[in-house]
Amino acid sequence: MPSSQFVPKLATVLREGYGWSAFKDDALAGLTVAIVALPLAMALGIASGATPDKGLVTAVVAGFIISALGGSRVQIGGPTGAFVVVVFNVIRDHGYDGLVLATLMAGIILVIAALLRLGAWIKYIPEPVVTGFTAGIAVIIFSSQIKDLFGLSVDHVPADALEKWAAFWAARDTVRWDAVGLAALGLGIIIVLRRYAPRWPGFLLAIISTAALTVVLGLNVETIGSQFGGIPQSLPMPSWPEISMAKMSALLPSAFTIAFLAGVESLLSAMVADGMTGRRHRSNAELMAQGVANIASALFGGMPATGAIARTATNIRAGARSPVSGILHALYLLVFMIALAPLAAYIPLASLAAVLVMVAWNMSDAPRFVHLMSAPVGDRIVLLITFALTVLVDLTVAIEVGVVVAAVIFMHRMAEVASVQTSGAGLLSDDDVPEDAAQRADLPPGVDVFRLQGPLFFGVTHRLSDVLARTSAMPKVFILRMRLVPMIDVSGLGALRLIIEKYQRAGTAVILSGVQSQPGDILKRLYGPGLAQIHFAPDFPQALIEAQRLLAAPPTP
Numbered sequence: 001m002p003s004s005q006f007v008p009k010l011a012t013v014l015r016e017g018y019g020w021s022a023f024k025d026d027a028l029a030g031l032t033v034a035i036v037a038l039p040l041a042m043a044l045g046i047a048s049g050a051t052p053d054k055g056l057v058t059a060v061v062a063g064f065i066i067s068a069l070g071g072s073r074v075q076i077g078g079p080t081g082a083f084v085v086v087v088f089n090v091i092r093d094h095g096y097d098g099l100v101l102a103t104l105m106a107g108i109i110l111v112i113a114a115l116l117r118l119g120a121w122i123k124y125i126p127e128p129v130v131t132g133f134t135a136g137i138a139v140i141i142f143s144s145q146i147k148d149l150f151g152l153s154v155d156h157v158p159a160d161a162l163e164k165w166a167a168f169w170a171a172r173d174t175v176r177w178d179a180v181g182l183a184a185l186g187l188g189i190i191i192v193l194r195r196y197a198p199r200w201p202g203f204l205l206a207i208i209s210t211a212a213l214t215v216v217l218g219l220n221v222e223t224i225g226s227q228f229g230g231i232p233q234s235l236p237m238p239s240w241p242e243i244s245m246a247k248m249s250a251l252l253p254s255a256f257t258i259a260f261l262a263g264v265e266s267l268l269s270a271m272v273a274d275g276m277t278g279r280r281h282r283s284n285a286e287l288m289a290q291g292v293a294n295i296a297s298a299l300f301g302g303m304p305a306t307g308a309i310a311r312t313a314t315n316i317r318a319g320a321r322s323p324v325s326g327i328l329h330a331l332y333l334l335v336f337m338i339a340l341a342p343l344a345a346y347i348p349l350a351s352l353a354a355v356l357v358m359v360a361w362n363m364s365d366a367p368r369f370v371h372l373m374s375a376p377v378g379d380r381i382v383l384l385i386t387f388a389l390t391v392l393v394d395l396t397v398a399i400e401v402g403v404v405v406a407a408v409i410f411m412h413r414m415a416e417v418a419s420v421q422t423s424g425a426g427l428l429s430d431d432d433v434p435e436d437a438a439q440r441a442d443l444p445p446g447v448d449v450f451r452l453q454g455p456l457f458f459g460v461t462h463r464l465s466d467v468l469a470r471t472s473a474m475p476k477v478f479i480l481r482m483r484l485v486p487m488i489d490v491s492g493l494g495a496l497r498l499i500i501e502k503y504q505r506a507g508t509a510v511i512l513s514g515v516q517s518q519p520g521d522i523l524k525r526l527y528g529p530g531l532a533q534i535h536f537a538p539d540f541p542q543a544l545i546e547a548q549r550l551l552a553a554p555p556t557p
Contacts, residue, residue: 005284006114009073010323022321029320030328033076033311035201037063037329038336040311040359042224042231042344043352044079045303047144048087050096052224052344053231053337054303055079060235060334062293062305067326069292071119071285072270074277074320076311076329077293081359082261083304085140086395090254098251100241104298105248105255110262110291118263119283125264126410128375128383129402131368136390136398138364141356148353149183151176151221161391178219179350182210186354199317203355210351211343224352225345233341235334238299257396262290262306269307276316310362378409414455446476447547453484456519458491474506477547481540483514488522497527504533509550511535513543 037059045055059078066077090099113119143161146168147154153174158164186206193202214221224230270281290306297305315325372383386402443449454460480499488496500510512534515523523531535550537543 005117005282006288007282008069008285008289008323009071009282010068013073013322013324018322018324023324025319025321026325027328029315029318029325031332032201032318033315033325034329034332034336035204036314037076037078037311037333039203039207039352039355041079041333042347043355043359044081044084046349046352047084047141047356048079048303049091050087050099050303051228051231054301056231056333056337057235057300058297058302058305060330060337061300061302062297063333064327064330065293065296066266066289066305066307067323067330069285069289070323071282071289072273072307073279073322074273074312074316074325075266075270075281075286075307075323076315076326077266077290077305077307078311079303080265080306080308081141081356081363082134082137082265082306083258084144085137086254086257086261087303088144090251094247094251097241098247099303100298100301101243101247102251102254102258103294103302103304104241105251106258106262106304107291107294107298109255109259110287110294113259113263114284114287114291117284119267119287125403126382126406128372128379129386129399129406130264130268131365131372132383132386132402133390133395133398135364135369136387137395138360139391141360141363145353145356145360148222148349149180149357151179151350176221179221179348182214182219182221182348183350183354185213186210186351187357190354190358203358206354207347207351210348211346214348215346219348222349223345224347224349227349230345231337231341233338236301239301241298253396257399258294258304260399262294262304263287265309266290266307269309269312272309273312273316276313378413382406382409411457414457414460444548444551446551447479448475448477449479449481451481451484456485456488456492456496458489460492474503474508477509477511477550478503479511479513479540479543479547481513481543482519483516483539485519486516488519490526493522493526497530500530500534509535511537511543511546513537513540
């Protein structure tokens, strides 16, 4: 594979020529997306069980690196809602130091995935798995915000989804109506601006309005200042987390989940960006950037990061022309963090909860979920299983089971497509034309023909063996038509070999016609010396000519 797939898009842009006009467009786009990212980063930090400054650090450090090293011209990186559940669970079970180590491990996994050129493989994850998974995360994020939305007094919020809602219901008498009012106001501002002024920064205006109202009215509600003591005005110095084999072993499943989420969401975001810009991203360069960004985020005390679809779309709509906009977005956030940190203490948690409710709604992709409920039964099963396991059990289990069930359903469908049919001499081409069993009467005496159709893999080998085993009288020449077999695996080759050897032991000459490149390559590599005993023909008419020649040849001793 060419090494150019690891070249960052920033290098490509600079090589093509980058002028003042492009910089002005990127500077404005970067400012626009930074205004959107500022409240989101803090809200995601809190929702993840960390602190708001952790979200800001991630947006600054990882956002800078993802744009500087990534394979997309307009990708915006940072913390996203996809990580909320797994990060919350890691912090709960292993503390914040455990999250730092898990993020570091995930970054290393992503770098290895990039070096192994696995970027293109992400597209093979079935859509029902991705949709069910993200919809499940959206439900969990929404559930996690009920406490702050209603100002509930809950000493301990359970991790289990059903127990969590039971705890909220038990605390229903502790509702703070001032918190409810602030959350409703923030949510209303976001929804109205999205509907009537979509270019305005709804999230930021909602935060500013509710914070100002809290100060003016002297509302006694939970704020960033009362809950976390505010946020620092500088980036922390990088440092290594405490590393031990026992800790790494315990965190490995979470690290793989983080790496999976980072890889999938970043490449999905890059694909969305490609559709909006007409460009093409470099998937392995993007994975490499995600890996380096997560390593750096861990060293600076941040959280996991990936490409953010909504912020990337905002960047594009704001006129971004190169990765410089993403780099500037990170620098703007750093300036905001330094200059506005004291003011962040007045932001009410209820308004941040309103922001996360909108994040959850966007993540749920409800229209897509409803649309997939009209898909074939197998896809609906995968969607619902992945969704239910994400909400009720565990993210890692949901991904594993969803992919496995999707693979089993796919293999079942492929097995249904595959068939073994009788064929006749009346067909003098390998075109897909319905065949009449009566045509077998036109075959020369002593010749029998079968046609395989569809992939010949382990899921259909029993069908091949069952159908061909029904033949009782052995012909002098046996033609097996394979033009409609696009691929064959080791199990399929084993079943094919048994059939061929069965005929050869009876003294029957075997002709394979129309063998495609992949099955032919597998035959050459794994069949060995036995190929010398098989006759090959490029198509069915040539196979019939070869059969006539073999019939006329003297018998082999």
